[in-house]
Amino acid sequence: MLHSDSSFQAVCSAVLCGMLLCQPLLAERPISNKAKTVGIIAASRSIAASGSIAAQDRARYALSRFTFGPRPGEIEAVEKTGLDRWFEQQLHPDRLDDTAMLSRLDEYPAMKLSTAELMRRFPSPQMIRVMDRTGASLPSDPIERAIYRSQIEQYRLRTAAQEKGQNLDEMQPQNAMAAGEDNPTKREARMQAAGIAPGQPQRLMKELAALSPQDRFQKILAMNTSDLMALRIAGQQRLFLLVEGMSPAQKETLAALGGTPRLVGAELMEQRLIREIYSTHQVEEVMTNFWMNHFNVYIRKNAQEPYYLPSYERDVIRPRALGNFEDLLVAVARSPAMLVYLDNFQSTGPNSVAAGQGGFLRAAAQQNAPRGLNENYARELMELHTLGVNGGYTQQDVTEVAKVFTGWTLDPGFRPKQLRGALGRGRRPQAAQQVGMGIASANSFAFLERRHEPGSKTVLGVTIKENGEKEGLEVLHMLATSPATAHFISQKLAERFVSDHPDPGLVDKMAASFTRSHGEIKAVLKTMFDAPGFWAKSNEGAKFKTPEEFLVSAVRATGAEVSNPLLLVQAMNTLGMPLYGAQPPTGYKWDQETWLNTAALVNRMNFGVRLGHSLPGVTVGDPSVEQQSVEAKEQALEKALLGRPAGEGTHRTVLAQFRNPELQAQAEKSLAATEEQTQNNEMAPTGMSMRRFRTGEAVSPLDDQTANMIGLLIGSPEFQRR
């Protein structure tokens, strides 16, 4: 097979080689002994020459490590820019235009709100419960009013059903996750429980179809719960027609009527995929992904967590993804998402002022007031966030660190003094309401001295003098600057970017850079990029893609137009890596041992086939453009999807597929079956029946042959690696 113009390749390699030779000079500015430095460069060059990645493969390799996989034409673009320059640009993403991706995020207005605003506009179940109990008045804004009203009605319906022993609860995320199937009997039971008359759904659909988008929106907004539920049942796959012509904010509002945490969770997951697929700030996104996993927070920890995560990712992690590690560590420690996930928000010093106080606050707040130590955060801070599991700390250290962080909590939005005053004047219900609301909408960090354990603490042999909130900062500084942390983070980065078993020499180099730069993440990445060990030939294809890397790289490689990532979010569940869905604080692993197994291959092949034929909301174009001959087309597809020629076996199979007409007919049939199975499989963490408002039908612009070839290439052995 002839794959490319070899003379062109030769020219390219020459240019690239020239650039790479001066790379170490640019990277390491010799400070003192120039001659010595040059000597080192010469030595490292000779090592690199023996077993390093060929010059013409370097752009593809770099893209496979520092992005979610190349998009069509991207390898060539990087070669044109120059690898070093491209990497520099990626390390300073502020200068890179990302407006195209940002305008796609306009579909998710809620993701731009502060946590407080998000909680106010889309009340959590906890908030709804408190409001129902206290009979609080609804907001005056008509849209917010409609959202609150629908949530309260649904809450009452659900409670009533539960009392009768029925489980109407399709609102709970866990429940949507659990419901393996949605059978007609259950649907009928739900209809009955919700008081939906037979024929009601059909009637509603008809009425709405006749209205303008504006009137339709108003009409749906004004609907009672029974009608809303009827609509969901009636609409099924056609609900998306109802929101045609509406603004993103209107669509979002209607989706919120179906369940607020679900809406927030869905938008969060969708925006994440949109960013990974389309952002030009790829290194920043890859590192955001890395830190979100390193500082894992599980979205289903409780009903509040979906509200904290948008700000956690947007305000805490992404702006620091390429910043300073200690800065990141402190921001994470103070984030509501982490405070709640690892329970520190409740941890209270056993000898603190708060521990000595009585329980009337507890009664008012309708939850157990915290009165003791919780070690969860302290332990994971050392084991998973900084030192690593063999980082040399003891159970005693864990307990001491837990004491240090007592009082690091959420601002409950009220002060006990105020409250006691209110209670004293005999206005208990109102006060209770305030407290309840305060807790349900606590959204920012606070250090509460009265919960803090008094006295000095001893951490890793160092005495931490009593100093309130500053004790925590002192411990975070100690941990962030420990050599164990430098090594642990470097090892993890190398496992993500290089291979499951990275060269210890490379890791040591990165760790030294970490220490030297006081935890500047950019510097560590740059050291890795500049190290010969990073470019070792054995690293090519050494990484088996995680499900997320597989899915995102497939969408990127096909140059797909994603108008609605909902089905991609769902596919992440099927592929075994739900977004924000790692329950243990370890997050997901990056290695082949975890992700390569028979079931994973089945799922990946199926995803390839489906994607090739386009999914609702995801339209795959033809990367092979206008190639005439079958061979040329096949070759173009290989180049587009794999970045290089496929192996002989894959090449032959894909080509044979193209030539077998009988295959085409049958592929159609089997595809229909896969489609159906996806619809039945409500595995999505966010259920999202109302989100179907925004899903259309799949219309593939491709002929079946091309679609199948794309599917086969995405499911091929070559595409599973990077």
Add this chain to the structure above:
Amino acid sequence: MRITRRGFMKGGALALVGTSTIPSFLTRSVMAEVTTAAENKKKLVVLFQRGAADGLNIVVPYREKNYYTMRPSLAIKAEQVLDLDGFFGLHPSMASFKPLYEQGHLAIVHAVGSPDMTRSHFDAQDFMESGTPGLKATPDGWLNRALQEEKLREESPFRAVALGGQVPRTLQGKLPAIAISNLQDFSVGGRGPNPSPMSNAFQQMYADSVDAVLHGTGQETFEAVRILKSADPAHYTPANGAAYPNTPFGNSMKQIAQLLKANLGVEAAFADIGDWDTHQNQGNVNGRLANRLKEFSDSIAAFWKDMGDDTENITLVTMSEFGRTARQNGTGGTDHGHGNVMFVLGGTVKGGKVYGKWPGLENEQLNEGRDLAVTTDFRRVLGEAAYKTLGAKDLKLVFPNANVQPQEFLKFL
């Protein structure tokens, strides 16, 4: 290089024919000692409660005074437990376990756990799954090793199956293990009874791949798909009116029953259930832990009912990485502790008894002054289950850094 590596799954059943010339009394006694799981059709089901389940509130030592002192708002009152033996009682939401215990199928081992003192979920699960506490470098899981003794015969690709998206550490290793989240979807390019053309194309592609690892896993994949299709998993109704909770764990148990009944050659099945990490608001008779326990016990009880007479050949064992602190913490929950409880359920299990040496709950009897002490190494329990169910005689292979000997078995089997 084609798909001949693993031939026919029923090799195990056929091998039994050869024993027909041996007098039956000999067969029984000798075979009981020497045969392996496939030959005597025995199966081991292993369930992991991830997150450290609170053993002290699951099998409650309701005669311990200090239990009530240490857990003022979490303790289950003596009159609320489902009494087992006058000292221990089940959490009231595990009512479906009570008859299994009374019928002698369910055994309980208390104060069991790992000799390693780690309180990290990650490490403790890792150690329990690898079966080598304290050794992080162990590459494979104990259950995989327990199946490695017999490898001469042609084997089924379904010998070791995990329900879920990933092969858990317990089952990782030399012997190929399969992870399946949904039996029906274990098919390439559609659910039909025959392989789709796309499936055939992919099969060809992986068979021709020079990537050794993907070539191997690819072949295992298509072999497994083919065999599972022939078992027709789409049409399944649980037997004996068994009703599984409609939860991920309930579905896992249902699918394990499906797999076992389909005679695919399954010898070891694994499933897990999370959310036991009750640091706050764990509740007592009702609440978070109670709900979890109900789902847990109802799913297992449904499985038992569903399997009917086949339960004779099944041993089921449950585990969790460590217990929780004996004292409740300041947030209505419990923190990471040490000793815990394990359940063993099976047709040949000598149940109706709480095994193990009870260390007591007085302050001075606690591990590090805070947790239930461990008096039984978890490997003695797993070792006995593997030895007697799977025929894993080489316990040095299964638990390399432990001295697990048959004479130390608790003899619940």
